[in-house]
Each structure stands twice: as C-alpha cells, then as structure tokens.
Amino acid sequence: MSIPTTILGKAYVLGDNIDTDQIIPAQYLTFNPAIPEEYKQFGKYALSSVPPSQAGLPKGHVPFHTDDEFLSPYQFIVAGKNFGCGSSREHAPIALNAAGIQVVIAEFYARIFYRNAVNGGYLIPFESVERLCERVCTGDELYLDVAQHTLHNRTTGERYALKPLGEIAPILEAGGLFPFARKSGMLKS
Amino acid sequence: MTPMTLTEKILARHAGRDAVQPGDNIWVDVDVLLTHDVCGPGTIGIFKQHFGKDAKVWDRRKVVIVPDHYIFTADKMANRNVDILRQFVREQDLPYYYDVGTDKYKGVCHIALPEEGHTRPGEVLFGTDSHTCTAGAFGEFATGIGNTDAAFILGTGKLWVKVPPTMRFVFHGQLPPYLMAKDLILAVIGDIGCDGATYRALEFDGDGVYALNIEERMTLCNMVIEAGGKNGVIAPDKVTLDYVNARNKHGVPYTPVYTDAGAKFLFEKVYDVTKLQPIVAKPHSPDNRATVSEVRGTKLDRAYIGSCTGGKLTDFRAAAKILKDKSVKIDTFVVPATSEVAAGLKTEKIGGKTLEEVFLSAGAKVGPPSCAACLGGPSDTFGRLNEPLSCISTTNRNFPGRMGHKEARVYLASPLTVAASAVTGVITDPREYLE
Numbered sequence: 355m356s357i358p359t360t361i362l363g364k365a366y367v368l369g370d371n372i373d374t375d376q377i378i379p380a381q382y383l384t385f386n387p388a389i390p391e392e393y394k395q396f397g398k399y400a401l402s403s404v405p406p407s408q409a410g411l412p413k414g415h416v417p418f419h420t421d422d423e424f425l426s427p428y429q430f431i432v433a434g435k436n437f438g439c440g441s442s443r444e445h446a447p448i449a450l451n452a453a454g455i456q457v458v459i460a461e462f463y464a465r466i467f468y469r470n471a472v473n474g475g476y477l478i479p480f481e482s483v484e485r486l487c488e489r490v491c492t493g494d495e496l497y498l499d500v501a502q503h504t505l506h507n508r509t510t511g512e513r514y515a516l517k518p519l520g521e522i523a524p525i526l527e528a529g530g531l532f533p534f535a536r537k538s539g540m541l542k543s
Numbered sequence: 544m545t546p547m548t549l550t551e552k553i554l555a556r557h558a559g560r561d562a563v564q565p566g567d568n569i570w571v572d573v574d575v576l577l578t579h580d581v582c583g584p585g586t587i588g589i590f591k592q593h594f595g596k597d598a599k600v601w602d603r604r605k606v607v608i609v610p611d612h613y614i615f616t617a618d619k620m621a622n623r624n625v626d627i628l629r630q631f632v633r634e635q636d637l638p639y640y641y642d643v644g645t646d647k648y649k650g651v652c653h654i655a656l657p658e659e660g661h662t663r664p665g666e667v668l669f670g671t672d673s674h675t676c677t678a679g680a681f682g683e684f685a686t687g688i689g690n691t692d693a694a695f696i697l698g699t700g701k702l703w704v705k706v707p708p709t710m711r712f713v714f715h716g717q718l719p720p721y722l723m724a725k726d727l728i729l730a731v732i733g734d735i736g737c738d739g740a741t742y743r744a745l746e747f748d749g750d751g752v753y754a755l756n757i758e759e760r761m762t763l764c765n766m767v768i769e770a771g772g773k774n775g776v777i778a779p780d781k782v783t784l785d786y787v788n789a790r791n792k793h794g795v796p797y798t799p800v801y802t803d804a805g806a807k808f809l810f811e812k813v814y815d816v817t818k819l820q821p822i823v824a825k826p827h828s829p830d831n832r833a834t835v836s837e838v839r840g841t842k843l844d845r846a847y848i849g850s851c852t853g854g855k856l857t858d859f860r861a862a863a864k865i866l867k868d869k870s871v872k873i874d875t876f877v878v879p880a881t882s883e884v885a886a887g888l889k890t891e892k893i894g895g896k897t898l899e900e901v902f903l904s905a906g907a908k909v910g911p912p913s914c915a916a917c918l919g920g921p922s923d924t925f926g927r928l929n930e931p932l933s934c935i936s937t938t939n940r941n942f943p944g945r946m947g948h949k950e951a952r953v954y955l956a957s958p959l960t961v962a963a964s965a966v967t968g969v970i971t972d973p974r975e976y977l978e
Contacts, residue, residue: 388588
C-alpha cells in the first residue's frame with residue numbers, strides 16, 4: 355500500500371496495551387501469510403482475544419466483525435498507549451490489514467509492531483497528541499488528512515492534531531521496506 | 544571520541560562507523576538470523592517474492608532455523624509449516640537446522656542458540672521472535688523482528704535500525720536463596736511499566752548480576768521485551784566467555800565489546816538484591832506486580848514450569864529443591880526448554896533422585912521440549928489453558944488469552960514460587976519451603 359492523501363471511515367476504539375495475542379491469538383498463527391487464501395483468514399480472527407468488556411469502547415461488547423466475516427466494517431482503530439506490545443509476529447498488522455483496517459491511531463506503539471506495520475506497508479500507524487481513545491467512540495465517522503496529519507471526527511465535529519509521521523513517511527509512501535530500499539538504491543531492482 | 548554504551552558500540556561497528564548516537568537510523572551487517580516454525584514460512588514467502596524463486600540466502604552459515612513453537616501437535620497446518628522449513632533448508636543447503644523427529648531436535652530457539660554455539664559477544668543477532676533479546680546475556684545486540692525484516696536480511700545480510708538510548712540497571716549484593724533472576728526482572732518491569740523501556744536498550748550491571756550464572760542472566764535479558772525494550776545486554780565476563788568458548792564448535796571468531804567509561808545513560812536505577820522480595824505479576828500484564836506476601840493464599844488451578852524464561856536447568860533445579868519428597872496439590876506441568884535440558888532432568892540428581900523423578904513422584908506431568916503452552920498454541924498443546932483457569936507460571940507473558948483461554952488468569956513468578964504454590968494450591972512464598 356502506498357499512502358492515500360485522505361481516508362474516510364469508521365472508528366473501532368480500544369484501550370491501552372493491546373498486545374499481539376489479543377490482536378491475533380497464537381492458535382491462528384498456523385496460517386501462512388505468504389499464501390493469499392490463508393492471509394485472508396487472519397482478517398476473520400483479528401482482535402478475537404480482546405476481552406468483550408474492552409472491545410469497542412466506550413461501551414464495550416461491540417464485536418469487531420461477526421464470526422464468519424473476513425472484513426470488519428471499520429477502517430480506523432483508535433487506541434491508547436503501547437499498542438501492539440508483546441510478540442514479534444507480523445501476523446498482527448497483517449490481521450488488521452486483512453480485516454480492512456487502514457489506519458491505527460494510538461498514543462504510542464510497541465516497537466516491533468510499529469516496524470512491522472511500516473516495513474510490511476500494512477497500515478499507517480499514527481501517534482495522537484492527546485488521548486483519543488476517550489474522545490472518539492466506536493462507530494464515529496473519521497476523516498484523516500494524511501499530509502496535514504489532522505483528524506476530523508464527523509460524528510462529533512471535533513478536530514484532533516496527530517503527530518507527523520516523520521522518518522517512516524518515505525517508507526510508507528514507497529509501500530514498505532522492499533520498495534523503499536529499491537527506491538533509495540539499497541537494493542537493486 | 545564520545546564515549547558509547549555497549550549497545551551503541553556494537554551497532555557502530557556493524558554499521559562501519561566510528562560512532563553512533565541514540566536516534567541515528569543506520570544499516571547494520573547481521574551476524575546471525577534466527578527463525579522458527581511460526582514466522583519462518585511467512586519470511587520464506589516474502590524472501591522468494593522479492594528476491595526470486597531461485598534466490599539464495601546471503602550466507603548459509605549465518606541462518607539458524609529452530610522449529611520450536613507447535614511441535615507435538617496433530618494440527619495439520621502446524622506440521623505443514625515445519626515441512627515448509629524443511630524444504631527451504633534442503634534447497635538452500637542450510638547447515639544449522641534442528642529438525643523435529645531427529646537427534647538434532649532442540650526445542651525452544653532462545654535456549655537452543657547458545658547451547659549450539661550461535662551466540663557470541665559483540666555480535667548482532669536478529670530473530671523472528673520477540674524473546675530473541677535473551678541472547679543479550681552473551682554481550683551481544685539481539686532483538687526481535689517480523690517476517691518482512693527477516694526476509695530482507697535473508698537476501699541482503701543487512702537491516703536498518705534506529706540506535707536506542709540505554710537505560711542502566713545496577714544490582715548489588717548476593718541474591719538470597721529464595722530469589723531468582725525472575726524476581727529481579729519482574730521488579731524492574733513493575734517499576735518502569737510494560738512500556739517503560741519502549742525503543743530502549745537495557746544494560747544490566749553490578750556485582751549482583753555478575754554473581755548470576757549464565758542461565759539466570761538469560762532470564763534477566765529475556766524479559767526486557769515485557770517492558771518494551773529493544774534489547775537487553777550484560778557485558779561479557781569470564782562466566783560468559785567460558786560458556787561461549789565451550790560451545791563455539793564452529794570456531795567463529797568474535798570480539799567482546801564493553802561500555803566506555805563516561806558513556807551516557809538515559810536512566811539509571813540501582814537495586815540492593817538482598818532487600819527484594821519474591822514477586823509475581825498478576826493477571827493480565829507483566830507489569831502488574833505484587834510481592835508474593837501481598838497475594839499469598841490466592842487460589843490456583845494449575846502450575847506451569849517451562850519456556851525460554853523458566854524452562855532451563857537452573858529453573859528446574861530450583862523447582863526440584865522445593866518439590867523433592869512433596870506432592871503437588873494442583874495440575875503441574877513441567878516442560879524443559881530443550882532436549883539438552885530434558886537430558887539434564889534425567890541425569891542430574893538431588894537427594895538420590897533425578898530431577899525428573901522428583902517431578903514425577905511429586906505428581907507433576909513432564910512434557911517434551913518445546914514452547915508448549917507458554918503461548919497457548921493449538922488446542923492439543925501440552926499444558927494449554929483450554930478452560931478459564933488460574934495458573935501460576937514461570938513463563939513471560941500473561942496478557943488475556945496468552946496461554947489459551949481468554950478468560951484464564953495467569954500469574955508470572957519464579958520457579959521457586961511456582962513450585963511452592965504447586966505444593967499448596969495457593970500462591971505461596973518459597974521461604975516456607977526452603978531451609
């Protein structure tokens with residue numbers, strides 16, 4: 355994926371320390387993401403270990419998708435601190451990508467998840483300036499201006515500043531580590 | 544020249560630079576790439592997609608493949624993934640593959656690596672597993688990466704890294720007999736939080752660290768990822784070099800690296816180990832710290848001793864000290880990390896009995912070496928929490944669903960505390976069972 359200039363979609367809201375076991379439980383890691391049919395399966399099980407009371411804040415008990423669907427109706431995840439902590443499994447950003455998530459907005463990320471999201475080009479990991487998981491509700495309609503790094507909540511009318519993507523922007527724009535390395539001459543094409 | 548920390552110095556050398564600073568993005572040369580059955584197949588797929596169907600890895604002697612996650616299972620997909628590794632090893636003619644069902648089979652990769660001589664001071668190790676940081680105990684830079692990064696290394700032998708700032712943790716004093724490295728690292732994680740070291744290196748230092756054996760040092764470095772750390776590291780001393788030289792059967796030369804006098808640390812904390820208490824991390828986060836005395840008496844359904852964190856011979860020696868001539872009151876699972884550890888359970892004796900005899904006669908179940916239930920896995924995994932049980936475990940993570948059922952409650956503790964709790968069925972201070 356290279357970066358679109360604007361993204362419009364619905365928000366799914368989670369709390370702090372959403373770890374990779376909650377994003378994609380270990381029992382599903384037997385699928386091989388290098389096989390397209392199996393890649394799709396990760397979407398079906400994305401976020402399936404989030405405790406129901408924490409799933410779809412502020413109320414909770416909002417399923418990310420129904421059991422037999424591969425795609426979620428949400429395009430944005432809004433979360434608190436330390437999103438993606440835990441394992442190094444690239445299956446985590448893959449699961450969110452396979453479920454149709456284009457952007458995660460968290461206060462900050464665990465470093466391996468962040469690297470994997472960027473280097474694999476699966477989604478855009480934005481960092482928020484303020485704690486948005488208590489401002490945005492699951493189901494709110496969000497409009498993201500990528501270049502201006504601003505987020506407009508069309509449901510509430512609020513606008514939020516996000517941190518600039520900084521040094522990851524050129525990697526995301528290229529579409530991930532491999533195209534970036536080719537573009538910068540690090541890899542021969 | 545500006546003084547550098549051990550981590551900065553290793554990264555500078557591997558980037559061909561005289562110096563680096565925290566925050567620099569650099570390309571480094573990789574000494575060893577590790578992968579396993581869960582992330583190997585995806586890595587191989589990306590490698591072929593980008594470098595071609597017939598591409599060869601950059602250096603066949605620098606790739607180590609250790610199937611360890613889903614081994615003793617009837618799950619067809621899991622077994623298929625091991626077949627993918629096998630086929631790749633054959634076509635690439637890789638010498639360091641520890642195949643399931645053969646004499647070479649090892650078990651948990653982070654313990655297999657040093658046992659088989661793949662960890663050396665001063666080197667750069669990347670692995671497709673977050674607990675790759677364990678190898679920092681050998682004075683090297685070691686960290687976990689994903690499939691895309693690993694595929695890039697397979698083809699090029701290089702990876703970009705951001706140089707982390709270093710936090711320094713100094714331990715003073717001789718560890719009392721009721722404490723283990725697990726208590727020290729749970730104390731650190733409890734103090735700084737499970738995001739307290741995000742993007743940072745953790746350097747452990749002090750006479751309290753150098754008094755630990757190599758396996759205990761591995762436990763310390765193993766769990767830095769639970770504080771968000773990029774890597775954990777301990778400068779090599781005689782203990783390190785004796786271990787490494789005894790195992791370096793491939794004769795690979797290496798250069799130990801040490802932190803410069805005057806190097807800058809982002810943070811420093813000093814502990815007197817004689818003043819610490821046995822610690823647990825309560826559900827559902829490794830930083831949810833309590834002293835054992837604060838939670839003693841909490842009812843348990845199960846005890847688990849195993850994994851890269853708590854499945855080494857030192858861990859089983861400690862557990863056996865408490866379990867000898869006793870019976871467990873709750874289901875207790877013993878999983879040696881590797882085949883070498885498993886062999887040790889059959890040969891090493893305590894009070895005339897082998898460690899394995901101690902566990903079996905106490906009523907524990909002993910399983911074959913692998914990651915097993917530490918991360919749940921397929922439903923037929925040995926020791927997996929298939930029900931919403933309360934379990935005390937020597938493993939490393941207790942996030943919801945980690946060991947199987949998403950409503951299970953996992954308490955992380957040292958092998959001493961887990962063994963004492965197995966005897967009573969409630970969280971128990973090991974001091975009650977140590978002379």
